[in-house]
Every structure is written in C-alpha cells, then in structure tokens.
Amino acid sequence: MRIDVVSIFPSYFDGLTLSLLGKAQSAGILDLRVRDLRDWTFDRHRTVDDTPYGGGAGMVMKPEPWGLALDELAETGDSAGARPTIVFPSPAGEVFTQATARELATREHLVFGCGRYEGIDERVFEYAATLGEVRLISLGDYVLNGGEVAVMAMVEAIGRLIPGVVGNPESLIEESHEDGLLEYPSYTKPALWREREVPPVLLSGNHGAIASWRREQQLERTRTRRPDLLPE
Ligand code: SAM
Secondary structure, three states: OEEEEEEOOHHHHHHHHOHHHHHHHHOOOOEEEEEEHHHHOOOOOOOOEEOOOOOOOOOEEOHHHHHHHHHHHHHOOOOOOOOOEEEEEEEEEEEOOHHHHHHHOOOOEEEEEOOOOOOEOOHHHHHHOOOOEEEEEEOOOOOOOOOHHHHHHHHHHHHOOOOOOOOOOHHHHOOOOOOOOOOOOOOOOOOEEOOEEOOHHHHOOOHHHHHHHHHHHHHHHHHHHOHHHOOO
C-alpha cells in the first residue's frame, strides 16, 4: 500500500518509522511518504494560510498549495489509472472506527491532508473529489490543533491491518471491535502477583471453558463500559 501524508509539520510522523509500521516500510509492505505542504509554496515566507473571507477569528489554509500537492500526489499512485482515496482529518467528518480502518486498509493508495489553523479552504475538498474518493474523517468529538495526531492514529490502525504487518494475523481477529465487542481481559505469569490471582479457568487447560469464560467477559465488559456497541 502507498500512503502519502501532507502536513506543515512532517516531523510529527517520525514515530511511524518505529515498531511494526517501521518494519513494514523496511520490508516494502508499506510505502509511506510524508511531505511538507510548504514545498508547494513559492513566496519568500512559504505562506500556507490567509485571513477568512467574511471575517472571524483565526486563519484558513490557502487552496493553491493544496491544489498543487494533490495534483502531484494523486498522479503518482503505483497502479496505472488507480484513483487514490484522499482523507482529510476533520472534527466535522464521519467518526473513524475499526470498520473505517478495515475499509481503508483495502485501498492501494491513500493520501492524507492534515489541516491546521481553522481548517482548509472548502474548495480544496471539491477539487480533491475530481482526483479521487474524498473522505472527511474525525478521530472523535473533540477538537485538536491539527490533523497530524489524527492521521497518525488512522495510519497506525489501517497499517496494522495490511497483510504481513502484524506477524500473527490471529492476534488481529481477537481484538476489541473486531467482532463488535470489547476484548476479554489478558493475564501473564506469575499466576499470583501482589495477592491477586489469575482467574483459575485460564490455568485449567480446558479450552472450551476458557473460550466461554472469555466470551462472557467480553459481553460483560461491553455491557458495562460500552453499552452503545451492543445491539438493541
Ligand atoms: N475550525 C474547525 C472546526 O471547528 O471544525 C477546527 C479546526 S482544527 C483547530 C485544525 C485541524 O485539526 C482541522 O482542520 C483538522 O485537520 C484537525 N482536527 C481537529 N480536530 C480533529 C478531530 N477530532 N479529528 C480529526 N481531525 C481533527
């Protein structure tokens, strides 16, 4: 999979060279390229923002650098003729979930455009739709200073679903949200730690009993912590 990220703070993404996503890039499974939006500016101050039409607080990201960035990045998808999916993180977008991650993990080419200030000139989203599929996606119902942290979270959630990124694919199946429920509690050695025991069923070797206990725990956790996930 090819992922392009455009940001005015590209060094935010240095963390994505670590751990599983770093290894996936070294192995050629993930082609992640981070670009500075200011590379598509031509004035002395490398300006990417301006005052909002109609007045109001804050600055708005100018459309010109975004237009040039998208022209260049949308064109260079690896498979001939494939249109990218262009994701703009936004608190006013659809909420990102595991289902969104699964859907986007099937794409060949993703482009992420990180907003800053009061956001990006609205015409950029319209123009981007002429180049590919456009998605405005929110990390949750709160406001961040910029799209970088949201894009890092999305790239990590999507990236670990790309075949070959996580060594044991079974560990993906049993996780929270994969079957609509939260994951059961996990324990490791020692069996007794600070007067707290591991639930005896996990030491029993009875795989059927362990599976039913884990299922009950999943249901109980979901009921108490996230009842909204359970069907009505
Ligand atoms: N004025 C915008 C609004 O009220 O919708 C918020 C702008 S925010 C300060 C700047 C940038 O941060 C946004 O353009 C977006 O890229 C990013 N951002 C902020 N909150 C976000 C969230 N919950 N999910 C995804 N991106 C977010």
